[in-house]
Amino acid sequence: MGYKRIDPNMTFAEASLLGSMEHNRSLKRLENISEIIDWRKVEEILMSHYTVGAGREGADAYPPLMLLKGLLLQKWYRIDSDPELENQVNDRISFKKFLGLSFDRPSPDHSTFSRFRSRLSKDAMRKINSVVLQQFSQKGLTINEGVAVDARLVQSASRPIGKEAIEEERQKRQSPEGVLDKDGNTPKFSRDLDSDWTVRNGVPHYGLKEHAAVDILHGFVLSTEITPASVHDSTYLPYSVAGSCHTGDPIRTVYADKGYFGEPNRAFLQVNGIGDGIMRKATRSAKLTEYERQRNREISGRRYIVEQYFGLSHLHCRAFRARFTRIVKNAIDALFRQMAFNLFRGMRILGTVSIG
Secondary structure, eight states: OOBOOOOOSOOHHHHHTHHHHTTOHHHHHHHHHHHSSOHHHHHHHHHHHOOOOSOSSSOOBOOHHHHHHHHHHHHHTTOOSHHHHHHHHHHOHHHHHHHTOOTTSOOOOHHHHHHHHHHOOHHHHHHHHHHHHHHHHHTTOOOOSEEEEEEEEEEOSSOOOOHHHHHHHHHHHHSHHHHSOTTSSOOOOOSOOSOEEEEETTEEEEEEEEEEEEETTTOOEEEEEEEETTSOGGGGHHHHHHTTOOSSSOOOEEEEOGGGOSHHHHHHHHHTTOEEEEOOOOOSSOOOOHHHHHHHHHHHHHHHHHHHHHHHHHHHHOTTBOSSSSHHHHHHHHHHHHHHHHHHHHHHHHTTSOOO
């Protein structure tokens, strides 16, 4: 089995629509996004991580880069499901042009998009996001001047249940009956057992938590990770910082709120030669000095950028709620959101500044 061949020649339908396409703003936006990076670098990673099998029988597979671009469209245009993505690709000129799909060819089936997402690993998506950020850096955009770290709660994709019920369901899933169904197949679970409970500001929450690091100069998302909600924010600062190293340039300063205050994180930054931008918190034995209060205000003015990412993705991508019931699928979904967010922001920045 190989990949479907995409005919680069213009069809009669495309030629007849040339005039109207010149005024298609969605098409212009997607063309601008296509031009800001070298997609061959992305395709190389996809081809090394994504295989379709060596069998000669069966229909040829769609190129993985086409399917990746389809899932990016899903993020940019707030498309809630894979069946609706299939419908939109069949309906919209701009989508087919972005995917490199001839007007006389149908969209990949919605199940094809779903299988592609399931086969991609977090490692592959992290490498792809890193390549995108490296290309921005090569165009002159500094992404290591400072990093703002924060975390937000994410609602579970399924209804909340008590801690005892969660543990009972987890044990059932690990039993022989839970590993395989009566027909010997892997069962399809609808219950989210990766989420758990936490309390924030006196309000109980059942779900997950997204830990993110954002570049303070341009707002690029440098790393994102999904954990159960009960994982404390402060423990993920080292992971978020390590995941933000995409170029050979060192990270100069890390900014974070009072939730990350503590000796372990301060020591981590000091050992790695990174500036300490963690806000100070009053303790039982020591109140904040006027200098520390002023310092906190200055840090707050710099770390707002990560809250801006949370707000925009909350508004445009419904990132406040998990799409899937498995944590690994939600992690990959967050990495797709990172890529879509960075490409759109890169298009806006590179389209308005001159890169020497």
